[in-house]
Amino acid sequence: MSRDYSVYGLLIGTGASWVPTGIMPLWRSEERRAEAVPVPIWAIQRNGRTIVVDTAFDRALTGDAWASNFSYRPQAEALREIGVDIDEVETVILTHLHLDHATGLDHFPRARFIMQRSEYEFWTGPMSAYPPIARMCPAAVVQRLRSLHAEGRLVFLDGDHELQPGLRLVAVGGHTPGMQMVAIDTSKGTLVLCSDVAYVYENIAQRWPIGLYHDFAATILALERALTIASSDSLAVPNHDIQLWRKEPVVQLV
Ligand SMILES: [Zn+2]
Numbered sequence: 001m002s003r004d005y006s007v008y009g010l011l012i013g014t015g016a017s018w019v020p021t022g023i024m025p026l027w028r029s030e031e032r033r034a035e036a037v038p039v040p041i042w043a044i045q046r047n048g049r050t051i052v053v054d055t056a057f058d059r060a061l062t063g064d065a066w067a068s069n070f071s072y073r074p075q076a077e078a079l080r081e082i083g084v085d086i087d088e089v090e091t092v093i094l095t096h097l098h099l100d101h102a103t104g105l106d107h108f109p110r111a112r113f114i115m116q117r118s119e120y121e122f123w124t125g126p127m128s129a130y131p132p133i134a135r136m137c138p139a140a141v142v143q144r145l146r147s148l149h150a151e152g153r154l155v156f157l158d159g160d161h162e163l164q165p166g167l168r169l170v171a172v173g174g175h176t177p178g179m180q181m182v183a184i185d186t187s188k189g190t191l192v193l194c195s196d197v198a199y200v201y202e203n204i205a206q207r208w209p210i211g212l213y214h215d216f217a218a219t220i221l222a223l224e225r226a227l228t229i230a231s232s233d234s235l236a237v238p239n240h241d242i243q244l245w246r247k248e249p250v251v252q253l254v
Contacts, residue, residue, distance in 0.1 A: 055104030119178025189231025
């Protein structure tokens with residue numbers, strides 16, 4: 001059985017609160033808005049191989065105005081804490097292309113980046129000309145994604161995909177057109193890295209969606225899907241809940 005995965009959450013940066021982002025962590029609620037916003041990457045390990053989920057951010061691509069709201073420590077430093085050399089990482093899953101997930105691309109010099117084709121097409125397509133869209137995925141990122149595509153370093157998926165035994169990508173859309181989650185069979189059961197299908201634990205406990213979405217109905221259904229796949233609520237992991245990193249910047253989930 002392929003249930004011997006280890007999964008880590010590695011904190012890269014923290015913002016003081018949700019308020020400057022303009023986002024409600026829970027749709028139409030003030031709950032949790034005053035709390036710190038962590039920006040992590042995730043590491044999935046098995047047989048000495050590490051797959052990274054998301055890249056967090058880099059000031060060079062986000063611009064200073066956005067990055068100045070967040071503390072930062074380099075992705076390489078975070079991975080070193082679990083014994084991983086970032087230069088050796090060959091596979092990075094991008095759950096979606098918002099700047100807090102996809103502007104750390106250049107920290108992974110050897111990696112291929114796996115994403116949904118619909119996600120790439122949306123953010124690099126005609127909508128990228130509109131300022132509110134560019135605020136979530138700046139022009140510099142679009143340019144960088146295009147050049148990585150030309151280098152053959154992007155892998156596009158069209159829907160759900162089993163990357164390797166016990167490790168599945170689940171395409172749900174909702175928050176963004178090509179949003180995907182990561183489901184991992186572990187010794188404790190199936191764990192779901194929800195990415196921004198759930199920002200905080202309250203999204204899960206209350207079955208209440210996040211407050212930023214491309215397709216609201218799909219966002220609600222994505223959360224339902226996460227909680228159907230996860231063996232229990234405690235194995236559904238939200239992406240931006242500071243509770244997870246209150247004690248240490250590196251947490252082992254399983
Ligand atoms: Zn996010």
